[in-house]
Structure formats: structure tokens, C-alpha cells
Amino acid sequence: MQMEVHGRAAAGGPANGVLDFSRLSLNNFNVDSVSEERKRDARQLYLNYNQLTSLPASACIFSNLEFLDISNNSALSVICEDITRLGKLKTLLAKNNRLDEFSLPKEFGSMQLEVLNFSGNRFEEIPLQCTKLRRLQSLSLGGNRLKSIPAEIENLTSLELLYLGGNLITAIPPELANLPYLSYLVLCDNRIQSVPPQLTRLHSMRSLSLHNNLLTYLPREILSLVHLHELSLRGNPLVVRFVKDMTYDPPSLLELAGRTIKSRNIPYFPHELPSNLLHYLDLASKCPNPKCAGVYFDSCVRHIKFVDFCGKYRLPLMHYLCSPECTSPCNSNPQSDADSEDELSVPADRLQRVLLG
Structure with a gap:
């Protein structure tokens, strides 16, 4: 079925470069009805809320597109190869479809995308094509079926926001710490049990959302995130029941x-x-x-320190040492953790929001 181009264009006409064909509930559209001027001038194209099963190749005729929205097409499961012809496309919104790791063209990673939103789809893995988008600043894959984060995520060196909430992720790869501009990391509503200490290298981090996971402690290195202003931890075991088992089995x-x-x-x-x-x-x-x-070799001491955040909350920070005689890595003088109980308090101008409940 073809869609005649009688959809509503955004107010202001073609001069504003917006073509809005949303909510037409048809399967394809015929670009022959679009003037050459509009094809050339179009910067934004809305194909959301239709019944598309794949991104039509004819949508790629608009060679100057910078923004494309194909969200909320409940049957959309394939993005055609022709999308790679959109050399100026910066934003692709494809939320709430039926896309998975097999839906993308092989050369998808060659595009110049800066914002990519695949939330609410059926991805079980982050496609490796996505990890090749060197200009990508925002990546959203919330509400999918992801079980892991690939080490190749470190290739997204321009990334500022990573949203992976509402998946089945069990671990945070240390390679995530190699993203120099990452400022907002959302990993809420997963199955994560620990935070790698390497995240201390994320010097640009401002907001870290870890609520509703399986965390029982935080690495003490998290205090090195000097720009972190918001830390969300509600719904984790470290909040509802602190870890107190510090049993030490002597080495053989x-x-x-x-x-x-x-x-x-x-x-x-x-x-x-x-x-x-x-x-x-x-x-x-x-x-x-x-x-x-x-x-x-096999026997390592586990130390837990309860640290004040914002002068109100005490959270368990954990580190591992080879013996009870080892000094805490964060202390300058040899003394026990108990003697240095207040050394790790966070200044008042740090961590403006610690969300525990």
C-alpha cells in the first residue's frame, strides 16, 4: 500500500524543513508527490505512529535530513541499507518498535549520527555497528533485553549520555571507564551486583543512576568522581540491608x-x-x-567502610587487601579503617543528591 503525501506538514510550510507524516496508519509512502524543493530542503522527517514494517528506502531520498523519527511503529523490524545514504543525519529516533541486533544494515556504523535512541525494542545485545559511531554523543537502549555491555563500548569516545536502564545487565565492563566525556550514565533497573573501581577514571561524570539493582557495596574509588552531583541508589541491598559479613578465612x-x-x-x-x-x-x-x-592467591581480605554522604547517609564502600595488616589505599598513614572512620566524608559541595528512597 502506498501513502499519498497528504500528511500534515509542520506549521510554517516547507521553509522550516519539517515533514510530518506521523499517525497515518499506512505501510509506505510515495515520494513522487513531494516537490523537488521539499525533498532538498527537508531537514526533519517524522514517520512515527504508523504501521511500518521496515524503514522504506524512499525515505532516504531526502538527502539533507538531519533528524528522522520512526518511533512507535509496532511492526517495524528492519532498517534498510539505504539509510546509510543519509550522510547528514545526526539524530535517529526508533523507540518502541520490534528492532533487534539483526535489524541494522552492515554499514550502519559508518553514519555520522550524534543521537541514537533504540529504547523499547527487542535488542539482546548492543549491535557492534553502534559501537562504530565515532560521533555519537547520546545512546539510549533502555527497556530492551540486554544482558551485557560489550567491551567495544569504549570506541564511542564522543559519548556523553548512555541510557541502558530497564534491561537484564549483570555487570559493568571496565572498558566503560575509557569514555572521556561520559557525563550521564543510567543503569537503573538491571541486575548489576558491583561497580568496577575503574569508573573512577570517568572524570566528566555528573549523574550516575544505579537504582533497583543488586548492589551490596560501592567501590571506595567512587569518591574520586569529583564532578558527580547525583547518585541514585534506591532499591539496592546496600540501602535496605547493609553488608556486615566480613569473615576472613586465613590463607592456607x-x-x-x-x-x-x-x-x-x-x-x-x-x-x-x-x-x-x-x-x-x-x-x-x-x-x-x-x-x-x-x-x-586465594585468600583476600574484604574490608567494608561506611562512609558519610552529604552528612546524612552512610553507605558501604568496599576494597580488597591481601592481609589485615595492609593499610587502606585511601589513607596516607598506616592505621586501621576504624581509626580513619571520618577521613572519607564527602565535602558539602559534592554529591548534591544521593537518592536512597
Whole structure:
């Protein structure tokens, strides 16, 4: 079925560059009825609230488009290859359709998009084509079926806003910390259990939404986010029940021997040890405390510190050390966490909003 172009054009006529064919409830449209002047001048095209099953190739005739809205087409499952011809397109809104990771053309990543919204679709993975959009500043994939965030997300070096709320994500990849301009990160309503300490490198971060996840603690490094003004944590176990299990299992004799060999650089040769011990020695991990030169294998101390935020809330921050003698990485003097209880209070001009309830 063809759609005659009798849809309502935005007020002001073609001069304002807006073509509005929304809410026509038809399957395609015929660009032959559009004047050449309007094809040339059109900057915005609205095809939302129709019954499109795919983005029609004829929509790509408008070569100067900068904004395209194909949202709320309940049957839309494919975006045609021709969209890559829209070399000036900066904003693509495709919310509430039936798109998934197989719906995009192979060369989608070559486009010059700055804003992309795929919220309310059926994506189970973030398409790798999306991670090639080097000019992308805003990416929204909320309300999909995502289970993970690919490491390739670090390629979006212009990204300022990432919205992934309402998915099935269980972990935050450390590669996310390689986005220098990321200011707004929304990961609410997922299944995330921990926040990687690498996020401390997100120096531009202003708002972090983590409500309704499975967090039981925060990494103490989060205090380094000096521009963070809003932190949303309601609906997490760390709010409704603080973590108090700090049981420490002492290292085995095998681990103590391994620690001694690695920490003191005692020389050994492959022919002197069984293969299983050689493999075990290769598994040594350096203590995360920068003031400690030790190593550990299986037994690592978990410390939890309750820190004041905004002088009102106390949140558990966690770090791992190789032994109880290790000094807290955030302290300048060797002393216990209990002795430094107030050292990590957040200044009043930091974190204007901590949303716990």
C-alpha cells in the first residue's frame, strides 16, 4: 500500500524543513508527490505512529535530513541499507518498535549520527555497528533485553549520555571507564551486583543512576568522581540491608609459601617443582593496596567502610587487601579503617543528591 503525501506538514510550510507524516496508519509512502524543493530542503522527517514494517528506502531520498523519527511503529523490524545514504543525519529516533541486533544494515556504523535512541525494542545485545559511531554523543537502549555491555563500548569516545536502564545487565565492563566525556550514565533497573573501581577514571561524570539493582557495596574509588552531583541508589541491598559479613578465612600453608616466594622474589626453576605448583605460582595477584608489595592467591581480605554522604547517609564502600595488616589505599598513614572512620566524608559541595528512597 502506498501513502499519498497528504500528511500534515509542520506549521510554517516547507521553509522550516519539517515533514510530518506521523499517525497515518499506512505501510509506505510515495515520494513522487513531494516537490523537488521539499525533498532538498527537508531537514526533519517524522514517520512515527504508523504501521511500518521496515524503514522504506524512499525515505532516504531526502538527502539533507538531519533528524528522522520512526518511533512507535509496532511492526517495524528492519532498517534498510539505504539509510546509510543519509550522510547528514545526526539524530535517529526508533523507540518502541520490534528492532533487534539483526535489524541494522552492515554499514550502519559508518553514519555520522550524534543521537541514537533504540529504547523499547527487542535488542539482546548492543549491535557492534553502534559501537562504530565515532560521533555519537547520546545512546539510549533502555527497556530492551540486554544482558551485557560489550567491551567495544569504549570506541564511542564522543559519548556523553548512555541510557541502558530497564534491561537484564549483570555487570559493568571496565572498558566503560575509557569514555572521556561520559557525563550521564543510567543503569537503573538491571541486575548489576558491583561497580568496577575503574569508573573512577570517568572524570566528566555528573549523574550516575544505579537504582533497583543488586548492589551490596560501592567501590571506595567512587569518591574520586569529583564532578558527580547525583547518585541514585534506591532499591539496592546496600540501602535496605547493609553488608556486615566480613569473615576472613586465613590463607592456607600452600598460599603462605607461595606468597613468600613471590613477595621475596625467591628464585626457582621449572625442573625443581611439580607442574601443579608451577601453575599455582603463576596465579599470584598483586595486592590492590599501592602501599603493599605483597601478593595473594586465594585468600583476600574484604574490608567494608561506611562512609558519610552529604552528612546524612552512610553507605558501604568496599576494597580488597591481601592481609589485615595492609593499610587502606585511601589513607596516607598506616592505621586501621576504624581509626580513619571520618577521613572519607564527602565535602558539602559534592554529591548534591544521593537518592536512597
